[in-house]
Amino acid sequence: MAPTSETLTAERILEATEEVLRRHGPAKATVVDVARALGVSHGSVYRHFRTKAALREAVTKRWLDRSSEALAGIAAADRDPEDRLRDWARGLFEAKRRKAGDDPELFATYSVLVGENGTVVGDHLDDLTGQLTRIVRDGMAAGVFAAGDPATAAGAFFQATACFHDPCHAARWRRPGIDEEFEAVVELLVRGLRGSRRPV
Amino acid sequence: MAPTSETLTAERILEATEEVLRRHGPAKATVVDVARALGVSHGSVYRHFRTKAALREAVTKRWLDRSSEALAGIAAADRDPEDRLRDWARGLFEAKRRKAGDDPELFATYSVLVGENGTVVGDHLDDLTGQLTRIVRDGMAAGVFAAGDPATAAGAFFQATACFHDPCHAARWRRPGIDEEFEAVVELLVRGLRGSRRPV
DNA sequence: CAGATGACAGATATTGAAATCTGTCATCTG
């Protein structure tokens, strides 16, 4: 809001943009608002970001990257792959549910941004399935999971748990019994990864 | 469009409403349009449906019920439960994908209606998971699937395949490789239903 | 008299004029 004497950096613009998005929502947040919040002219914002879309994309990427960090720790840990897989899936679900529950409007805002930015979101999903692939590969190497293509199995696991991390299902995350449903799905998938009793 | 001398029945109103929805879309389809299409006054429509919402709900129910029928046949067949499960899931996916692909606007229209009508949709989902439960129960009875609560397992299977039947994922059904992804998820789930190699 | 009608009040949607925003760029300033 008040003009600041600090140098205008991309980082400061991104912070201001997040704040404007938080206050005004995705539909009403304008580049002019961001410039006003920083006490500069909107022309200065365009010096750092070519278009409004690029600015929104950068904000989205920042947000998604922050989401990945905590999970990356779980994926890289040196522990039983099956436990890691459960913890990772639970961590992803809990994080999403907490964000959706604590500040529904902000979550809705980011859901809109995510819908706008196919490329950035695709990279984020690749990042997450990459983390999953690492866990699955470790599990196969340790003989805990049945042999197969780790990337395919990780992709299937990720898709099968979409109900518990994809924003389009957010409305259901408040229902009672959702935790039991989550556990049931994860258990079913873990058993599937372990492999079949009867030979193929 | 042209006035008809036949008696005005709920059925005829529903047909006209489907047509109006198909032509005008969910946002612009009005009760007055429906009455015009039937050549009657809108007051007559209100004699059969208390509100516009009730009319839309009835149309939604009709549509969902039609969707269930084909699958019900698969679920009730007297065949190997594992094949039945695969065919059922594949049938659900194919039907949804075909509808979304053949007439995207109509599919979008019904997606909106589905979003409006929690109760009717809930019943439909109960119907589908009921069909799945029957298959899973048969599989457990035959020893093909590991013992457990059939309803829980069926619910988990249904949620885990949401990517391939929930309209909110419709945009991804055109991507190349989607069939392989579907197969991978179903295989993983089927292996999970068969049970674990190592004792719990 | 069962069923259809259309006038009506309040709610909702449409429309077009005015305001604001996006993106560019010639100009200014430290």
Next chain:
DNA sequence: CAGATGACAGATTTCAATATCTGTCATCTG
């Protein structure tokens, strides 16, 4: 001269007046 500015054109959004719709009901008709 690197970086900021604000005027500008064309695109988009807002807003208030206007039109349409929803749901009711007294009245009509076969």
